[in-house]
Amino acid sequence: MEKQQVQSVNVKGFSPKANILFSVLMWIVAISCIFPFLFVIIISFTSEQSLTTQGYQIIPSQWSLDGYRYLFEMKDQILQALFITVFVTIVGTIVNVAFTSTYAYALSRDSLPFKKFFTVFVLISMLFSAGMVPNYIVMTSLLGLKDNILALILPMALSSFNIIVMRTFYRRSVPDSIIEAAKIDGAGDLRTFIQIVLPLSIPGLATISLFAALGYWNDWFNALLYIQSDNLVPLQYLLMKIQANIDFIIKNAATSAQLGSVTIPKEATRMAMVVLSTAPIAATYPFFQKYFVGGLTIGGVKE
Template sequence: MFLTSRRTKGEFVFDLLNNILMVLICFATLYPIWYVLINSFNDGKDAMLGGIYWWPRIFSIENYKAVFNNAGILTAMWLTVAKTLVGVFAHVFFTAMVAYAFSRRDLIGGKLYILLGTITMIFSGGLIPTYLLIRDLHLLDNFLVYIIPVLFSFFDLIIFMTFFRDIPDGLEEAGRIDGANDWTIFLKIVLPVSMPVLATIALFHGVYQWNDYFTGIIYINNESLQPIQTFLYRVVAQSSSNIMTTALQGNAVTKSVTSQSVKLATMVVTTLPIVFAYPFLQRYFVKGMMIGSIKG
């Protein structure tokens, strides 16, 4: 009885410490997001005084009016949505198509291709050669610069390939008996039973496309082709520049709006869509990671 009681007490203390630690980690993770959110809904001039930690002191939506009244921000937002949707569809389909070929055990030179692909995961040509390649492909100031360079990922191919190899061979054999060719098998048999891995890779690439700001900085000079994250980067990096002035021009509410408050509102606007989408795909995300780590 003594040993059982002592063990139970130790487990209680262990669970208590674990819970306290998890609460602290959650607080440290979530509070910065909450801080940005409440300050974005506070009067800009009042927020400059500080002291806002838990709730807006003077509630205001003028910061969001300044954001959505700026045509440049709206253009950047629509461009980001478009490149995310197009990029995810193109990347998932192309990578899945190549992975299906790699998953065939009778593929000639398959091991060599795997070796070459693994090397590309470790080494890259560098920024300057990549820029020269993009220039020679006439992708500078081109919407396709967001799509073509990231059309394929060998890391995602490994996840796809591992999943495809677990599909029963009987499905493919049944398709061939019915006269199906490789395209028909891939499109009508393999893809429909691969929804978990498709959703996982879509989440991977969707988050990348939505958060990517570097491509717009390096390869895009046309402001109408810059995504929202590049716009946000310029707002944060040049808060007193013409970008913030443009965001506030034509507004009758600028008395209660500051460059800092508009930056916070812009951060919230650009972050919320991917935050809302993630919980619906989280289970696929975890399953995809398990596929790539344990079985791969």
Template sequence: MMQTASDRMINTVNVTLLGIVGVITFFPLYYVFVVSFTDPSSYLSTQFTLFPTKWSLDSYKYLMSTNAFLNAIGNSVFLAVVGTALSLFVTSCLSYAISRKRLQGRKLMMLLILLTTLFNPGLIPPYLLVRDLHLINSTWALILPVLTSGWYVLLMKGFFDSIPASLEESARIDGCNDVSVWYRIILPLSLPSLAAFGLFYAVAYWNTFFTALLYINDFEKQPLQVLLQNMLIDASTAAGGSAAAEMISEQRIPPETLKMAAVVIATVPILLVYPFLQKHFAKGAMVGSVKE
């Protein structure tokens, strides 16, 4: 199909505008990365750089040498790994159960699950529940209340519905019960949906922030995002308190390079996980959206 002069002009304008937007979007990420690897003494002399005159890992070494930062990373890793595994387990179990038409009360359960996606209880009821369960200052307070999502359950149910019933019937003829069918037949065929929802859950747990502010008062149990927020708001909390601020002044590491290094550390893990799930992500993200 031949393009007219006006079509070529429109395409040129679109590509130019999208290129400008892309550069504007990419520049903050690039600047954070560059500053995090800039030598502290070089940064103190320039205060602004687009390319390090001298590369350094001092900011990263300092952060990884502080107990506060290591504890925060450990807490976030625990949330992401354990929370994601438990959420996938609960979500897949519930989705498989309500996808079986022989389940008594199935429609009522689906209605109740749907209601959780339409109405939000707010802040006070969940806080009272966590308090009454004696989970304040417990890492489990960041996992159990958000163990599954009604929306994810319904989407995964749609994926399970697309699996031929003949496979389950064949497995039952071979002597499998419901648990065996779920474990040996349903889950292996559901890797795309598990990968997609696993990534969603992992990102949510890794980025846990607001609930940690509500339920966690013990500094040693706070996740990385809370520590990062403290660092970005107040330079004096760069690594968790006045003692860290004294270490910064002694080592002459500017707070800005520490902040940028912390942002990189908080961002990179999810970016590294995504390529391994990419082949499943596109297909899994559409689960339940198309009915065959």
């Protein structure tokens, strides 16, 4: 009986009590991660008067849609900015993954000439940046992309960190024997990469795709530098401008009798903007979850 119990503990790794303890801890961690976003959603549906008098509450005394109504008045601008953000995110992610995956695959092969040089080049560019001024001069003067949608895509079209991640992934998940077998069968480098390497690298590609998509979705700084047309403003930058306009109106409301009579749901609108900017990208995460699990376990030892 004791041997069976010891064997059960060794197979599972932990005793039943330890498993229950770790399960409770994981639930606490999960709730602590989910609760802030749920709290933001609750605040976005709270009336401004309740927030002013009673502060933030889990169950507010008065519910309201004033924050969303205020944003709905600017629905044309928000929808246009949302379209720009979605377009930039999709196209930028495709470009980023295409450049990153091909560069990383070349670095993962020992037959690459000057492999050390290109590896050091990536590492240096990851650790050191030329700065904002050279980037601005290149984008505006050299490439002429001022007030162009490409200015929102090209600055993040290549990620040094993602290159290192994918290079390691290729070396662990794509054996040299498979590539050599493909070459023996007459496949070229491009065909080998597309038909053999990429299908084996879906977990890694999904991981860097999510990294790239998050970067493009949350980017507002490039729009601040390069975009002047209202038709090319992305969602994050537009929401920042709306927040700045609300702060400006509230600060100067005392100087105008007309503005003094207008009540703007500042906090509710701010939280509504957080929901609008976060919910779409958060909704896509479950579709990538299984690939993250595959990416974490693919380096395990197989017997």
